[in-house]
Amino acid sequence: MSKESSLKASYFDGFFASIMIGLIANYITPFGLLLGATSFHIGLLTSFPLIASSFVQLWSTELVKKVGSRLKLISATVFLQATALLLVPVVILLPERLQIPNYIFLITLGSLFTAVSTPAWASLMSDTVEKNNYGKYFAWRGKVLGTVVLVTNLLAGFFLFLLPDKFLAFVILLLVAGISRIFSGIYVGKMDDIPVAHPEKKDFTYIEFIRRLPQSNFVKFVLFVSLINFTTFIAGPFFAVYMLNDLKFDYSTYTLIISIAGLATLITLPFWGKLADRYGNVKIIKASALFVPILPVLWIFSKNPFYLLVINAFAGYLWAGFNLAAVNYIFDSASPELRTKCFAYFNFTNGIFICLGAFLGGFLALRLPGIVFGSKLLTIFCVSGLGRAIVNFFMLNSFHEVRKVDEITEEKMLYTILGASPELSLTDRIFRRK
Numbered sequence: 001m002s003k004e005s006s007l008k009a010s011y012f013d014g015f016f017a018s019i020m021i022g023l024i025a026n027y028i029t030p031f032g033l034l035l036g037a038t039s040f041h042i043g044l045l046t047s048f049p050l051i052a053s054s055f056v057q058l059w060s061t062e063l064v065k066k067v068g069s070r071l072k073l074i075s076a077t078v079f080l081q082a083t084a085l086l087l088v089p090v091v092i093l094l095p096e097r098l099q100i101p102n103y104i105f106l107i108t109l110g111s112l113f114t115a116v117s118t119p120a121w122a123s124l125m126s127d128t129v130e131k132n133n134y135g136k137y138f139a140w141r142g143k144v145l146g147t148v149v150l151v152t153n154l155l156a157g158f159f160l161f162l163l164p165d166k167f168l169a170f171v172i173l174l175l176v177a178g179i180s181r182i183f184s185g186i187y188v189g190k191m192d193d194i195p196v197a198h199p200e201k202k203d204f205t206y207i208e209f210i211r212r213l214p215q216s217n218f219v220k221f222v223l224f225v226s227l228i229n230f231t232t233f234i235a236g237p238f239f240a241v242y243m244l245n246d247l248k249f250d251y252s253t254y255t256l257i258i259s260i261a262g263l264a265t266l267i268t269l270p271f272w273g274k275l276a277d278r279y280g281n282v283k284i285i286k287a288s289a290l291f292v293p294i295l296p297v298l299w300i301f302s303k304n305p306f307y308l309l310v311i312n313a314f315a316g317y318l319w320a321g322f323n324l325a326a327v328n329y330i331f332d333s334a335s336p337e338l339r340t341k342c343f344a345y346f347n348f349t350n351g352i353f354i355c356l357g358a359f360l361g362g363f364l365a366l367r368l369p370g371i372v373f374g375s376k377l378l379t380i381f382c383v384s385g386l387g388r389a390i391v392n393f394f395m396l397n398s399f400h401e402v403r404k405v406d407e408i409t410e411e412k413m414l415y416t417i418l419g420a421s422p423e424l425s426l427t428d429r430i431f432r433r434k
Contacts, residue, residue: 006128009190011141016184018145022152023177024085026258027160028107029240030251031170035091035099039241043362046237047355049108053115054351058206060119060344070120070340071193077117078185084110085178089171115351119343126331126339127194134328139273142324143266150262157255209345218333221399222346224391225326226353228289231387233357235296235380238365242299242377243308253305260309261316272321276328279413280405284325286396287413288318293388296381300372321417333402 029037032045067073084106091103129137156173163169213219243249243257276284295318298311334342364380372378408416 003128003192006192009187010125010128011144013184013188013191014141014145015148016180016187018148019152019180020085020177020184022149023156023173023180025149026153026240026255027156027170027173029237030160030244030254032100032103033241033244034166034170035103036096037100037103039238039365040362041100041104042237042241043358043365045104045107046233047358047362048104049111050351050355050358052108052112053118054348054355056112056116057119057344057347057351060116061341063116064120064340069193070124071189071191074117074121074124075185075189077113078181078188081110081113082178082181082185084113085174085181088174092167092171115347118347119340122327122330122343123336123340124191124194127336128192131331134277134331136273136277138328139269139276139324142320143269146262146266146269150259150266153259153262154255157251157259161250161252161255204341206345206348217399217402218342220395221329221333222349224395224398225285225346226350227391227395228292228388229350230353230357231384231391232292233354234361234364234387235384237358237361238377238380239299246375246377247303249305257305257308257312260313261319264313264316265320268317268320269324272324275321275416276325278406279408280401280403281325281329281332282399282401283405283408283410283413284321285329287410287417288322288325289392289396290414291318291417292322293385293392295385296388297385299381300378329402 028045029042032042037045064070064073067076088103088106088110091099091106094102126134159173160166160169163172209219213223240254240258243254249257272284295311295315298314299308302308330342330346331339361380361384364383365376368376368379368383370376370379372382
C-alpha cells in the first residue's frame with residue numbers, strides 16, 4: 001500500500017474518531033454532574049483515566065513487540081474502547097450509589113484502551129508522513145478533523161439543550177460515539193502496517209530515561225511540558241463545574257464557550273504549522289508558554305458569557321501552538337526505532353503529572369477557602385496560574401531546538417504570535433495575504 005492510501009485510511013479513521021471526541025469529550029463532566037457527582041468526584045473522573053492511561057503506556061513498546069505489529073495493537077484497542085463507550089449508558093440502570101463509581105470505571109477503561117496504542121499510533125504516523133512536512137501535515141489534519149470535533153461538539157450541546165430528558169440525550173450521544181469509534185477501527189485497520197526494528201542495544205528503561213535528566217535535552221523538555229500540564233490541570237477539570245454549577249449556565253451557553261477554543265484552534269493551526277516549520281518548535285513552545293499563566297486568572301474578572309468566549313478563544317489559540325509544537329518536537333527528537341518508546345515515556349510522565357494536578361485540584365476544591373471573591377474555584381484558578389508562572393521561571397530555557405531552522409528573536413516571535421509582526425502576522429496567515 002502506498003503512503004497516500006495509508007494516509008487516506010488514517011484520515012477516515014480520524015474523521016470517525018473526531019465524531020466520537022466531539023460527542024463526548026466536553027460532556028464527560030456534565031454527565032457526571034447529572035449523575036450527582038461532586039467536585040471531588042470530578043477530580044477522580046479526570047485523574048483516574050489519566051493515571052491508568054499513563055501506567056499502561058510504559059508497556060506499549062513491549063506490547064507492540066509481543067503482538068508483532070503496531071497496526072494490530074491499534075485496531076484491537078480501538079474496538080475495545082468502542083465497547084467500553086457502549087457500556088456507559090448501562091450505569092443509569094444501576095442503584096444510585098453505584099452509578100458514579102461505575103461511570104468513572106468505564107470512562108477509565110475506555111481511556112486505558114486508547115492509551116495502550118497511542119505511542120504506537122504516533123510512531124506509525126511519523127513513519128507514514130514525510131519528516132519535513134510534519135508541521136504542515138499535522139496542522140492540516142488538526143484543522144480538518146478539528147472542524148469535525150467542533151461541529152459535532154456544537155450539535156451535541158444543542159441536542160442536550162433541546163431534548164427535555166437529559167438522561168436520554170446523554171445515552172444517545174454515548175451510543176453514537178461508540179458506533180463512530182467502531183467505524184474508526186474499521187478504517188485504521190486499512191492502514192499500511194510499516195514494520196519497525198526494535199534494536200536491543202538501544203533499548204532503555206524508564207528509570208534510565210529519568211536518570212538522564214541532567215544531560216538530556218529531551219528529558220528536560222518532557223519534564224517542562226509535564227509540569228506545565230500539572231499546574232494546568234489543578235484548574236482544568238473545574239472550568240465546566242464553575243460554568244454549570246456556580247454560574248448556572250445552560251448547556252447551550254456552556255457549549256459555545258467550550259467550542260470557541262476549538263474554533264480558535266482550527267483557524268490558527270495553519271499559522272502555527274508554518275511558523276513551527278520555519279522557526280522551530282522550541283520557539284513556539286517557549287513563546288506560547290509565556291502567556292499560559294494568565295489564562296486561568298482571566299476568569300476572575302467577569303462572569304459575562306461574552307467575556308468568557310473571548311478569553312477561551314485566546315486560550316484555544318495559545319494551546320493550539322503549544323500542543324502542536326510539543327508533538328512535533330518529539331517527532332524531531334526521537335529516531336524512528338525509538339519513537340514508540342519515547343512517546344510512551346513522554347505520555348507516561350505527562351499523564352502522571354496531569355493526574356497529580358487533577359488530584360491536587362480536587363483536594364483544594366474541598367479544603368481551600370474561597371479567598372478570591374468568596375469562590376473556591378476562582379481561588380484554584382489563581383493557584384493554577386501562579387504554578388504555571390513558577391514552572392516557566394525555572395524550566396522555560398532548559399531545552400533547545402534539535403534541527404536547523406531560521407533565526408528569529410524572542411521579541412519578534414512574541415510580536416508574531418500577537419499578530420503584530422509584518423513578516424508573518426497571524427491576520428495575514430488567516431486571510432491569506434501575500
